[in-house]
Amino acid sequence: MFLKVNNLKKYYSQDEHLIRDLNFSVKEGDIVSFIGESGSGKTTFLKCLAGLEKINSGSIELNGKILDDQNTFVTPNERKIGFVFQDYPLFPHLNIIENIKINLEKRFLSKIDYILSLTNLQNLSNRYPDQLSGGEQQRACLARALVREPDLLLLDEPFSNLDFSIKLSIQEEIHKIVKETQTTTILVTHDIRDTFNISDKILIFKAGILQQYDNPVSMYCNPINCYCAKILGDLNQVNIKNKIYYLRPEKIMVTDFSDFEGEVEKCLFAGKEYKISAKVNGETWTFYNDYPIKKNKKIYLNFDNKDLLEFDSTCSNFFTLNQ
Incomplete structure (x- = not known):
């Protein structure tokens, strides 16, 4: 498996466990949606993957390399992980091509034209963020993350700020882009409707505990408990x-x-x-x-x-x- 999470625990005090004994693995190129209500621990988990939070016990392994365990901690800038936040943090004083290039290693410069074409931004590259729609800004953030060829892409509530009229098309575009680049992806959301048509697997999380992890069809038809059944439909x-x-x-x-x-x-x-x-x-x-x-x-x-x-x-x- 490409991503392995073993017995992960995260807490700020012994009385406040945010994540308890989390175990799951992801195949290379798969899209896994992480579903949970507000406060369930899903954003904390993304921060642990990205190296923004250190886990208390257990391990995270990506592409055969330990990122975090009792003896090892790889810093965020050394992890090959792309992160797309929900509020599109593009630099407002830079145009799209400049946003994509910022702090970009020279070896990735040759990929810019390909990524712009893949994300359908080739005709918008000289525009500034305030000249783009929400969907275009989302694609620009995705392009900035993917041009660096990450081993893992993290998407934090990527559809929450999009109008319903464009949400479906952006979901389809993201699915097409990450599948074409074969980028293993973890997508965090509170809305199950954002995940059925783009996920290889869905992970349902509540109170810091994994409830069910399966493909969308199996999970919808055979929910393991009532919480999962209700959150799915x-x-x-x-x-x-x-x-x-x-x-x-x-x-x-x-x-x-x-x-x-x-x-x-x-x-x-x-x-x-x-x-x-x-x-x-x-x-x-x-x-x-x-x-x-x-x-x-x-x-x-x-x-x-x-x-x-x-x-x-x-x-x-x-x-x-x-x-």
Whole structure:
């Protein structure tokens, strides 16, 4: 594996553990999205990777080289790691080409034209940051990081300041660029919607503890606990023979007859389909349908039992230090 994190602990005091016994590895060229709510420790982890924070125990190994363990600490400028922050820290008094060149070693100068072309900035290289859109500034930061041929690229909330109208295109561009350069990438975000279409794997983090690490499809279909299930998408609660299960909205379908009769409470247009809420056995189920259904209409709903998810009755569990 290209990146190996073993038994990593990070704390500022014995009573304040930010990261507990973190273990995972990443293949070369993969994009891994690190998901967690505010305060979960994800930004602290990025700082540990970059060398901006020293770990308390465990180890970080990149491309066969130990970066941080009990006996070794490689300083940030000696780690081949590129970092793109969420607030686009470009120097305002320098144009894009000057921003990319700043402190750049001579051996990388020949790559500038290629990186400008790859990031579609070749016609914007003489502009200043305040003359660029948010997406263009993001690409400029990416170009500045990639021209140095990093072993690892760290992206901290790269889409949080982008308008919805351009977010998807920037996600696709970043995916294309890092895959073409085969740059191993860790992307940190709080929004799972930013990750499904660009990640090889997703890591879900809560309270400093890894909850699940898997590819997006496996994780979405087989969440390991209820916290992961909820953070990955909406859930419906389904009562079958006095036992509680959970079900994704897209797994529910309208049928001619079933054991589950409901009454439509709400029908909202959601672009290519309609998002419908119906009261079923005292519970509100949400599902999607190709056509609208009028409020108060009686309907029958069905699903495949293999799509049912089973968790604790309150659907509130997640892994803690003692699990």
